[in-house]
Amino acid sequence: MFVEAEHLKLTIKSTSILNDVNLHLAGGKIYGLLGPNGAGKSTTIAVILGLYDTDGGTLKLFDEPAGKHSMEAIQRIGVMPERAGFYDWMSAREYLEWYAELYGGIQFPISDLLDQVGLKHVSNSPVGHFSRGMRQRLALARALSHNPDLLILDEPTSGLDPRGRREIHDLLLSLAREKGTGILLSTHLLDDVDRLCDFIGIIHKGQTVLEGSSNELLNTPGSGHKFRLRLRNIPNADTLPNGVHLTGRKGNWWHVSLSSGINPPLLWRALLKSGWQISEIHGEGNGLEELYFQMTSERGNTFGEELL
Amino acid sequence: MTPVRIIAVKEYRALLKNQRGLVCLLAFSILLSAFAIVLISNRELSLLDNAQVVYMMTGTITAAGALIAVILGSDSYAGERERGTLIPLLTAPITPGELLMGKAAGIIIAWGVMYGLSLPYLWAVGASGQNLLQAVFYLALFGTPVVLGFGYLSMALSAETGHVLTALLNSLLVLIFSTSPLLIGPGLRNSAAGRFLDAINPFSGALNTYDAVIIDGNSFLAQLPRLALVVVWLGLTFAAARVASRHPRFM
Amino acid sequence: MSFKKIFFAIVVLSITSVVSTHAGTICISLAPDTANSSRPAMGNFLHFHSIIKNIGDKSVEGLVAWISLIEIDPGHEQPVDLEDWSAHKAITVARMKPGDTLKTVWPIRLIQHGRYRVAICAADRNHPAIYTSPPLEFHVAKKPVIQSNRIFPVAFGLPLLLIGLIFYRKRQNRRARI
Incomplete structure (x- = not known):
């Protein structure tokens, strides 16, 4: 060392x-x-x-x-x-x-x-x-x-x-x-x-x-790229593929985190096929940024989401 | 080259190659020029005895030298910190003692240059008298520890505070207080407090010796107690610089 | 007389005392001190002795006497401000009885070279007259303590040299600019 x-x-x-x-x-x-x-x-x-x-x-x-x-x-x-x-x-x-x-x-x-x-x-x-x-x-x-x-x-x-x-x-x-x-x-x-x-x-x-x-x-669950998805329906969360984690939900907005190696465009296509009616997608920063904010946050979650 | 020498060479080049160093020397030279011109343009001063004139010029050189040493000393550590060059020095393979010695040598070099610059002034005012050589000798003997002492005192404050302005203002306060015999004249010096300050003030020690040897022609032996005073002053200020430079403020 | 002699000559001070006897009550005499330098030069001191005598038959009240100095060099004729020359500028006497005399020594330090006249003047409270002694004339020789021909080259030369060095460095810097 x-x-x-x-x-x-x-x-x-x-x-x-x-x-x-x-x-x-x-x-x-x-x-x-x-x-x-x-x-x-x-x-x-x-x-x-x-x-x-x-x-x-x-x-x-x-x-x-x-x-x-x-x-x-x-x-x-x-x-x-x-x-x-x-x-x-x-x-x-x-x-x-x-x-x-x-x-x-x-x-x-x-x-x-x-x-x-x-x-x-x-x-x-x-x-x-x-x-x-x-x-x-x-x-x-x-x-x-x-x-x-x-x-x-x-x-x-x-x-x-x-x-x-x-x-x-x-x-x-x-x-x-x-x-x-x-x-x-x-x-x-x-x-x-x-x-x-x-x-x-x-x-x-x-x-x-x-x-x-x-x-x-x-690559730790919850630490990858994060997205906010607006949905028209309430899909079954169990249909999410491996490497994709649901981290929060507020109304129609669902928050997901992707482990490294997951290709977002392919994922959206797969989710649409399995019945997820996605109307909007917003990126919420890469994993490192999220990790950084998570680790240095004073008050934790500031958006009042329902944590799963 | 030893680390001390590398630092000292940098300090020397900063004095003679850097605008700031040259401006300091110019300020020193202008102070002496102004005083010399006052001597010939002021009727009262122009009538003074030649020895008196040489004495006053020697005192002025010591005061101006101490002033420039204070400016350079205040910049020594705090200036490096403020310019962002202190950390590279502190993380280089040199000890704090070597850095201090290099910086101290820089002040010695600066005084050496100022001493060299002051000789033409002494010659200009004192060549027609009998006391020029005494002035040159005693300026070296007494002026050197007094000037270096002020430089080291401001170095100590510079390392301790990390701010050039703070170190400079505090050092200037001490310098102004010490040079008060030159500023306030003999009146206050005759009081009990004035006599006590004279006895412990290195600047007064140097001035009194200049007076005794240049004007009154006293012997060297009679100056030994005052020589001890200025040497102790030099020792104390260097010790202060040594203590402060062990952990200079760098952030 | 050579140039040097003119410069270093003494002024002849009156050997004998001179006495003023105005048609009044006060008489003033003025004499140089015997110890005065025969060749006074800048920086020397001269002393003058005055005797003020009440020659009237009444007392003089509120007498003030002062020293007066004028420069008489051709083209420079002017009264001299005694600021630098003497701290002993005037005396006052409350009352002088008839026949009383007042002896005073007036020291002056010679500040500037040239030809001068000195006189003692006096006035009292009740008489609208000024009494003066006859003037004494003297010459102050130059005494060059500090030589401007040495000082000027150093006092201007060294700063100019350093300014030159600063500009040289600046020029070097400019040349090396990106």
Whole structure:
């Protein structure tokens, strides 16, 4: 395991910030850390990076206890903080060369690194002139500059256009799959998690409320894509095929959840054939989104549906 | 290169390559220029004894140097935090002590540059007198710990508060209080409270030594108690910076 | 007389006392201090001794006497504001009986170079007249403590150098812009 955090606790100025956070990340895997603002994601990352001393729980990095992080462990970690800050008067190349020196020198050509994140054409421009997206790319290059085994990325694709996001996704996937880099990704963008993550952890109010592999979590009954169907009749719910779950009902509106692998158009056709008189269909988000809202909801069901 | 040197080189380049650093040096230079021009344009001041003029210029250099050191020190940690560059430093393989030493070296470099800039001013006002060399020597000996001390004090506040403005305002308050002998003149200094403050105030220590050696021609040995005062000031402020920099505010 | 001598020459101060004897009740004499520098220059102090005497047969009530200084350089003739020159600007006496004398020392600090005349004036409450001593003339030589030919190049040169460096960096930055 690259990161193994069990029951982490942290109190700052008598306020409990983290209370039972668990996180497990192996090499070659991408872990998506989700949670609302103020849930404790960034603090969890700070604890993993050794910026805070925990008040309880255990933390291991690369299978070694990580109370006071060893320089060897730190050398193997690349960090991209939430705020992509630089010395604006330095050029991208100068900055990366300078930063790489803190890790004992340049591991591979800076030009290649800049090329990898799509900044080679502006390598000699002062960072002060960079757009937000370019700064995000440079922050990723900084995290990669010493060829780390573990990447910790806080909102890595915020500020990027769709093409830029796709490029970063591809880069992260190739790092994990081809180089065996472990990637911890804290994000608000569920699409990032959906596309990239092998494992998901959801933190709410300083506590891990859900952790597991994305396959496992998204295939659990009630966790898949959700739809709202308007029906003209009251069909027999037992005629629903396997992988389709009735999750609620309010008047003519029936709520169903689909496990991954179910093809919605084929399903509607099958339901119509078996007597379901469907007049309207509304998508209600993918499974991850639903799972996220379910896990981080304050009041639970807010629509007053009849829960089955 | 050692981590301390890598940080110090960055600080040096930030001073001489970054607009902000150059503007600080320009402000320092303008302060001294303004004072030098006041000396020749003001009839009262232009009549002062040459030693008196050199003494006043030496005091002004120390005050201006401390002011710039406070600005740079306040920016050292809090500025990095506010610009989003502190976390990459804290998560790099360098210890908090190495980061502090690099930052402290940055303040030393800045004072070195300011000291170099101030020499032409001392020469301009004091070349016709007999006390120029004393001024140059004692500015290095007493001005250095006083200026660096103010820089380290603001570094400590910068690391502790994480806000440039808060660190700057608090450091400036201490600086203004300390430089009051230069601002309020000898009247208040003759009171019991004034004498006590003079005895513990590093800035007064430096000023009194400048007065004693540049104007009165006193011996070096007689300055040793005041030298001890400014060295203790430097030690205390560096210790404060060391404590605060162990867990700087980063979020 | 050479230029230098003109600049550093002393003004001849009257060796003997001069006495004012107006047709009134007050007589004022004025004399330079014997310790006054023979070559007064900017920054020096001069002292003048005045004797004010009631030569009338009645008492003088509410007497005020003051020092007056005028610059007499060609083209610069003007009364001098004594603000910087002297803190001892006037004296007052409630009553002077006939035959009474009042001796006063008037110190002045020489602030600006040039030719000057000094006189002591007096007035009392009951007589609509102003009595003055005969003036004394003196010259203040220049004393260059600080040399502007050294200060100006440094005071303007160094900031300009730094401004140049700032603009150079800015230009470099602009060139490297995306």
